[in-house]
Amino acid sequence: MTAENKDNNTGSAVVTDVPVASEAPSYSFGDAEFQILDDTPINPVDTYELPHVEGYAKPGDKIDDDILEMVKKLSLKEKIGQMTQIEIGKLMDKDGFLDLKQVEYWVNEWKVGSFIDSPGNHGGKYQVYSPQRFTEVVESIQKVALENGPKIPMIYGIDSVHGANYINGATLFPQPTSTAATFNPSHAYEAGRIAAKDTRAVGIPWIFCPCMDLNTEKIWSRNYENYGEDPYLASRMSVASVQGLQGNYKKDRNRVAACMKHWIGYGRPNNGKDRGSTWIPDNYLLEYFVPPFQAASDAGVASAMESFSDINGQPVPTSEFYVESLLRQHVGFKGLIVTDWGDLWRLYQDHQTAKEPYDATWQSIKNTSLDISMVPDNEKFSEALLHLVESDRISVERIDESVARVLQLKKDVGLFEQPYADKSLHSTVGSKQDVQLAIAAARESVTLLKNQDSALPLKKEDKIVVVGPTGNNISYQNGGWSLRWQGSLGNDEYYGGRGITIVDGIEKVTGTRPQHVRGPDIDGKWSQEDRDEVVEAVQDADKVIVTLGENTYAEFGGNVDDLTLPEGQLELVRLIKEASKAQIITVLVQIRPRLLKDIPSLSSAVVNAYLPGSWGGLAIAEILYGEVNPSGRLPFTYPKHGSQSSVTYWQGIYNYFNINGGEESYYNPEYPFGYGFGYSKITYSDIELSSSTLDLEGSPLEVSVKVKNEGPQAAKEPVLLYVNQHTRPGYTPDAYRLRAFDKIDLEVGEEKTVKFELSTKDVEYFKRDLKQHADAGVTFTVTVNAFQENARKVQFVTAGTYAFTR
Template sequence: MAIQQLEPESNVASEAPSYAFGDAEFQILDDTPINPVDSYELPAPVEGFAKPGEIDADILEMVSKLTLKEKIGQMTQIEIGKLMDKDGFLDLKQVEYWVDEWKVGSFLDSPGNHGGKYQVYSPERFTEVVDSIQKVALEHGPKIPMIYGLDSVHGANYVNGAVLFPQPTSTAATFNPKHAYESSRIAAKDTRAVGIPWIFCPCLDLNVEKIWARNYENFGEDPYLTSEMAVASVKGLQGNYKKDRNRVAACMKHWIAYGKPNSGKDRGSAWIPDNFLLEYFVPPFQAATDAGVASAMESFSDINGQPVPTSEFYVETLLREHVGFKGLIVTDWGDIWRLYQDHQTAKGEYDATWQTIKNTSLDMSMVPDNGNFSEALLHLVETGRIDESKIDAAAARVLQLKKDVGLFEQPYADKSLHTTVGSKQDVALAIDAARESVTLLVNKDNALPLKKEQKVVVVGPAGNSISFQNGGWSLRWQGSLGNEEYYGGRGITIVDGIEQVTGTRPEYVRGPDIDGKWTQEDRDQVVAAVKDAEKVIVALGENTYAEFGGNIDDLTTSEGQLELVRLIKKSSNADIITVLVQVRPRLLKDIPELSSAILNAYLPGSWGGLAIAEIIFGEVNPSGRLPFTYPKHGSQSSVTYWQGVYNYFNINGGEESYYSPEFPFGYGFGYSEITYSDIELSSNTLELDGSSIEVSVKVKNDGSYPAKEPVLLYTTQSIRPGYAPDAYRLRAFEKVDLAVGEEKTVKFELSRKDIEYYQRDLKKHADEGVNFTITINAYQKDARKARFVTGGAYEFTR
């Protein structure tokens, strides 16, 4: 069929009446009081964890009674900005237009991002918007409840007053999945409080390209760590989402390999061999699917030249068949449009829609701002180019999700949840997560912890900012960009935290701004402040950003912030305690040499300043570990710890000659001396018939601080016939609590699944008669090793 035959004479759909929103300066702060209860008790969670499956009979019957246009409407998602008037208020006539004319079944995003009157919406005002749209949906068009979707990345980050937890990479640094579960559970509750039952999370891309702007939304560079956090997140968000109305439907994203752009820029092309894709990038999505995730969002990417949205291989063969995903698939923002505007793989909107629906089982298009998808799909079905059965299947999955989250029972918000939003109970969980995430990377001569009576000065743009502790996807899409008033004082900065811990508010001088710009007056203030200080805490970071708003060309820390550390060293004899308030690992240059201690605080959320202060002054023993490789040079931006053995061992046996980052994956330590026994194995042979071997090690706290110790187990295959083995692969981890002087035995199981790998035939293989090394805590001074061999005989014999 010739492509030109797909386009009718007019390829422009009729548009809804449009308004110019004007400059965003008209937006104001929501003045609704935020007065949450201190604590609350929700109904007991419904037992079990639900997952998508077959379509119910009543949903199939409902689909059979809908017109073609109504079914296509269920596949259509429109952004909230199309429903706002020129003054930033919800325009019910606009809602009626989209529901009556296009039968739209889904809406998304925060009004604060799209011309709404308020920068951030309180639970009450957000509920009013969502419930008003829902009322129109129930009274107009097909009279089917609409489903609203929202990005709640680290808590309900678009709901004013909701507790903002550490960002996902920070959560990964805890090496404790309970924090992924709890932050997701609270995000679900607070998002559901405003009538929204669908969250576009968790993000399961790997942080393999360190300059990429979206690293902080994900769980690090390791497939196993990400998989464990994925399962915890899905269970926290969903629980038994088909029965529990405090939970939401989760959406794993972005399928797939979105986090490895060749250019390092957001939405860039990726080149990844299929066996690598299966080995490293698919496992987190497989884990989330096995945990019952209800929906999936495909990525902006093209992989090996093929855009994901229109790819039969990536969507049907890989996601539906290989992974076994049965839930709803939604595009990302405008992805069908991008097929002809960006990827240039389609002639226009009609062709792009035709390719996508013909090749895949896509269920919903995040259009997001016109009727062209609906018009195109209607034309394609009516002219016989798309079989209506594909529309029936997609509409059924959409309606099934609506039924599963309870919209047919109770389509409106549960306003009784409003008073729980922002409670002290939730704040305590966020602070606990931050405490376990902060990672101690350098501590020369036991510079930390500090003594409370010492004269401390805090310097640096991130030292007194809730905004920079949160990053993007915080109140607004790009974050608050340093606008502290958006938070209404709900949070604890590093300066605030030190005051709480010591009883004395430290002197604070900003120095350069967050982008590294400063004046001579700023420099003079820094010199005067640090001259007589005993200790200087330097808080460095990045401005807030999301997606392509965070694209950069150089991973180096801004010159102004590097100059700040050098100026302090030149102007004072004080120990410099550098605190990195960032996830993207900006190159540190000479900061490690100039600093007595370095803490990576990542993006610890609104309340993270208290956790940082507690660690600096020894009230909390740091227990975070790096969930990614921290590069030392720009050339290491895409280096991961698991890349081939040749990256670690040269031909003369020199260890780690190529993998030489600033700090390796899994690195970090605390204030206590933790000792490890030798590793014990239940057998020195791992049979490949389904048997397993037990790995055990004794871990003892010989220090003077209670400790939370992450125990990380890696394997390394000595010989992999025809394929380069991983240098190390994380296979298991456990975080153990150790009182002073306490010893515990940590046990792991290893079986065939832990040593299998994908070959070019895209099948898993396990090699017989091959030696493996088990390493507990690779790269740490307390690393322990043991060896085993797989059963059977190695094929080659001399």
């Protein structure tokens, strides 16, 4: 079975306008001197409609018969090629053009069946590629694959983390942590749906997303790619993201195959650095880190990516326990597994669990059901695996299993039916319709953390000044994985005016453009002249909006040794406090929760905007001026001290009594998980249970609580329900544990009754036998809105006799 050589718009697969190199390739990694901006006009339609395909697809229990027959007909080298993934930089020449001779080399010589990444990251001619030019690159590679080697369509994969972030003009949504702050999974769904459409528009049917690593180590540079520190919140958001990305991906050609990552434990490095080693007890891994992956697998995610990590001394890519026992058997995942970038070589280069490439390849393929190696830039994997099979170290049957899963994925996403892009989607990339969805998500993510003396909302007649490096910059609102791997590093030229900064947003809300003074740069560096300019600007202001944050980065590019904000940014707030009587409104535009030191005490209001995306400046301005009532809540614990970098709200014990009888709290962060409030007074009352006893073998309990908006504005209110166990025989219970949440709309004066269910699964936990247990005769407290002033509590007991009675 081979793909039809056709294009559904032009009737021809031939792409005539891609530059072809005449010289040998010379590999470079991004930011090459010759790189230029793509000048292709970006003129999207305002609105559009796509065909609706019902349902959600998932990997099947069995491989299709036609795929099994296809595997039988392939040579060994062709099979290994299907398990090989090469990055786009290996296909570019020294001038940044696609070198078709190099494409033919990889396809003909090594039968490579998969390619990855943006050419802008790897020496391509353009820093960022328009839909048209990106399509030309992908389709030119596809044409070579269909006419050479085994003539099987290649599958291209890419990281579309918050929208199709590598496609020029595509709508960039808030980063995933920002989306988690909405406590509204519909925003994760819509971000996934639009990312799928825009990525599919260039002929790419596979997205390496969503990320499900818990934000349990706050200094870790990849926190912003994930959905917070709580397993339940991350699970809900991950399922919504998978459903948005995939939909019925086996029939809907506007959707993609998603890839849950990074399996597993990647987000808790011991040293806080990206790709650091992790130590996580197996029962804790099952209790906290596995649930988001379990939820995504149950929702039908098509593929999974292994992590860079070694856990408890064992690298995941070679671990029978983590891949086979835990992912395949315990989770029940049936889809395709791909390594992360160069993972197999890290086994001997970093982890030192293998001697050399052949050994690394042998360990991984022998011990696990890994299907594709993201090599990504040499022939070593293919050479090693070919030798291992020919020398009977790896069986052909083992290879056939992986090749079948690879080809099944290609069939599922429609590559055998239509291997080329649907160019009619180009006009929808970046449409106003999509931008409105991104702004709506940003509006619900922005989190108000302090509002002393009603400093907010601002009045249009207030004399304000915006000070700080993130106040007038789209790049810093997006962070990494935005146009470029490391982001645009403050260079807004890449965005071509597509976005709204905070200053822009204030102008749109008030009709007047505010004065903006940068002060220190994003790294905290500034001169005396910069300081003098700030002092002069703020002296007569009523209120000063101070915009702080971080530079853009991704992965190890964001490693730091100290979680504190750059000293120059801290100094900026102190200088304004000394130079002006104005109220200070601090707006944080940042990737991770940087330590604030004395900023909260110096500020009348503190707003965490996270990374709200290109259009997030409008949402921030609307909230500052009260046109939108803030409804975001912290999806992680915001640390006060460096020692709290790895603290989560669920870690036991919350309180203990010292020998003098006084109560002391282990959990004393700057701001707790789930914290945040709006401009309306929201009251909670009449929290009730359907029964005071939970029958562990019977029906769930119903929890109900009344929620009322006493004004002065309509509000969106996240209602968060936690459970904590008073006594857990032999094990320390969670301090609190989020078990349910809902986000409701309340008009002024409106009261609603919110209902949840609690079942046995909500009181179970993993013991060291790696099985779930629930204790009889134990008291539990149900808390709605823990850590908030309007928290309400009620208790129940599990039926049966406690393990020890006198």
